[in-house]
Amino acid sequence: MKNIIKSNSLLLIGKIPPPIGGVTIHVERLLDKLKKNYSGKYVFKTLNKKNVFFSLFFLLKFPFFHIHTSNVYLRLYYVILSKLLGSKCIITIHGDVGRYNSRLKNKFDNLVLKLADHPILLNDNSLEKALKLNKNSVLISSFISPNMDNEFLSRTLEKRILNFKCNYKYVFCTNAYNFSKDKNGDEIYGIFEIITYFIKNPDKGLIFSDPSSAYLLEFENRDIEIPKNILHIAGSHSFFKVLDHSGFSIRNTSTDGDSISVKESLFLNKLTFCTDIVSRPKGVFLYKRGKLTNTLDFFFGNSIPKPSKDLVIDGSEQIIKLYKTLNETNHTRP
Known part of the structure; x- marks a missing residue:
């Protein structure tokens, strides 16, 4: 096998925007950090139908690879290929372990964790489950600090946001990468609960980031008229810059992994409200799903300090350290 391996030592497989999503943003930022901070050789392959098919052939060229996907079947496919072809598999589980309503999917994910050489988990609850299946499981934050050259807001949109902010003392923001439901049939992002609160509190402003534009149709189907204190931004844009404003x-x-949006909010030292459905980073204001109104009412009735700075760690540093260790191990093999 060793004489088959070519000079490129690392293969990354995943997707970058578009579409905009937590996984695609993570992969895009990781690639940017590798350009600046990784001295080893690497290749990036887009996760599409063509490359999934040809993986059987090009994985032979690499001693180890890192796969990023939320698709449980693709995760299983790649870890099985790694065993067949003798490549070490690093896999980031983008989501909470055991979150599926399907027993089969959860069993497949457990098998992925058992077979993968280096599973990366995004929160403490998932790590605890993963360690029972694979002692090499590690916790690495999904947050990677952004390259501001890649964070885009059009001048028109930025002007709309600045004008909107002038009308409200308190301006909140939230985002949803798509309209989707959890295993119980509940809306994952809880946007309608948020919308209801701001409809009832017209003195406070909300910027809703909807990059897939999925909620445009949902609002229409549910006959929801968005009030003027909610700025609904559909289409591609940087949520990081929305947070900054x-x-x-x-x-x-209602379910989560290690939300990049939460880490970005803390990185910008914003007061961050999160449901307690998974383990969250220090510095957030936790509440139970369905209790948003009570939580915000409590906040406005009490003095709550802003979170401390430097609460988030750039996960790319740990990932690159792992790559370097594997690369050194590969070069020292007899």
Whole structure:
């Protein structure tokens, strides 16, 4: 096998925007950090139908690879290929372990964790489950600090946001990468609960980031008229810059992994409201799903300090350290 391996030592497989999403943003930022901070050789392959098929052939060229996907079947496919072809598999589980309603999917994910050489988990709850299946499981934050050259807001959109902010003392923001439901059939991002609060509190402003534009149709189907204190931004744009323009952020999800949006909010030292459905980083204001109104009412009735700075760690540093260790191990093999 060793004489088959060519000079490129690392293969990354995943997707970058578009579409905009937590996984695609993570991969895009990781690639940017590798350009600046990784001296080893690497190749990036887009996760598409063609490359999935040809993986059987090009994985032979690499001693180790890192796969990023939320698709449980693709995760299983790649870890099985790694065993067949003698490549070490690093896999980031983008989501909470055991989150599926399907027993089969959860069993497949457990098998992935058992077979993968280096599983990367995004929160403490998932790590605890993973370590029972694979002692090499590690916890690495999904947050990677952004390259501001890649964070885009059009001048028109930025002007709309600045004009909107002038009308409200308190400006919140939230986002949803798509309209999706959890295993119980509940809306994952909890946008309608958030919308209801701001409809009832017209003195406070909300910027809703909807890059897939999925909620445009949902609002129409549910006959919801968006009030003037909610700025609905559809289409591709940087949520990081939206956060930067806001005073507070809300993560009202019913399931999660290690939300990049939450880490970005803390990175910008914003007061961050999150549901307690997974383990969250220090510095957030936790509440139970369905209790958003009570939580915000409590906040405005009490003095709550802003989170401390330097609460988030750039996960790319740990990932690159892992790559370097594997690369050194590969070069020292007899």
